[in-house]
Amino acid sequence: xxxxxxxxxxxxxxxxxxxxxxxxxxxxxxxxxxxxxxxxxxxxxxxxxxxxxxxxxxxxxxxxxxxxxxxxxxxxxxxxxxxxxxxxxxxxxxxxxxxxxxxxxxxxxxxxxxxxxxxxxxxxxx
Amino acid sequence: xxxxxxxxxxxxxxxxxxxxxxxxxxxxxxxxxxxxxxxxxxxxxxxxxxxxxxxxxxxxxxxxxxxxxxxxxxxxxxxxxxxxxxxxxxxxxxxxxxxxxxxxxxxxxxxx
Numbered sequence: 001x002x003x004x005x006x007x008x009x010x011x012x013x014x015x016x017x018x019x020x021x022x023x024x025x026x027x028x029x030x031x032x033x034x035x036x037x038x039x040x041x042x043x044x045x046x047x048x049x050x051x052x053x054x055x056x057x058x059x060x061x062x063x064x065x066x067x068x069x070x071x072x073x074x075x076x077x078x079x080x081x082x083x084x085x086x087x088x089x090x091x092x093x094x095x096x097x098x099x100x101x102x103x104x105x106x107x108x109x110x111x112x113x114x115x116x117x118x119x120x121x122x123x124x125x126x
Numbered sequence: 127x128x129x130x131x132x133x134x135x136x137x138x139x140x141x142x143x144x145x146x147x148x149x150x151x152x153x154x155x156x157x158x159x160x161x162x163x164x165x166x167x168x169x170x171x172x173x174x175x176x177x178x179x180x181x182x183x184x185x186x187x188x189x190x191x192x193x194x195x196x197x198x199x200x201x202x203x204x205x206x207x208x209x210x211x212x213x214x215x216x217x218x219x220x221x222x223x224x225x226x227x228x229x230x231x232x233x234x235x236x237x238x
Contacts, residue, residue: 037175044218044229045167045175045218045229045232047225047227047228047229050225059225060226061226095174106223107225108225109157109163109223109224110225111165111222112177112180112181113177114176114177114180114186115177116174116175116176117174118173
């Protein structure tokens with residue numbers, strides 16, 4: 001069974017930092033792209049970042065570019081999201097998901113987010 | 127960025143009746159490889175989203191055949207042939223043709 005388990009969420013003041021982790025099991029982690037998607041309370045889904053299988057290529061939403069860094073450790077089947085200069089609008093549940101991903105002239109083509117982890121809550125507040 | 131417009135925002139349905147959710151894209155989601163990069167996700171209350179349909183019309187593993195997806199280049203439809211009580215929740219379309227990935231605003235399916 002494929003499992004994704006996020007951790008590292010918590011409460012932080014504006015301007016602070018957090019590092020989220022996503023532990024993967026049940027599939028060849030090194031062969032798949034991965035992504036982070038967040039969901040604010042009572043709101044919809046917002047894509048945050050994605051990373052190719054070999055970790056050489058990364059992609060970001062404009063709202064987090066320059067503040068968040070996605071990375072992966074294929075030897076430990078773990079995905080990361082390093083978040084800095086956090087803002088109140090970054091408050092959300094952060095989900096990781098396994099994806100199909102291919103680079104393209106317009107960034108990346110990404111499809112079939114499956115499965116999703118249960119998420120980890122991030123609260124940015126003073 | 128590609129904008130996805132979903133409708134209706136709320137969909138009350140009687141069990142046993144069909145249901146349909148529309149997702150309209152601001153531009154074609156047809157790639158030069160012939161695939162249409164539009165997925166559908168279901169989020170049941172208290173759960174994380176789950177993949178229902180990928181590449182416009184392909185049912186994900188384990189998804190009942192009551193669910194189907196149809197697609198033109200910019201207009202996409204999720205259909206449930208016979209709604210069950212377990213189908214209650216939020217439904218989102220998502221385009222993956224280009225980054226940033228974008229989602230529709232969501233449709234809340236309710237049981238009458």
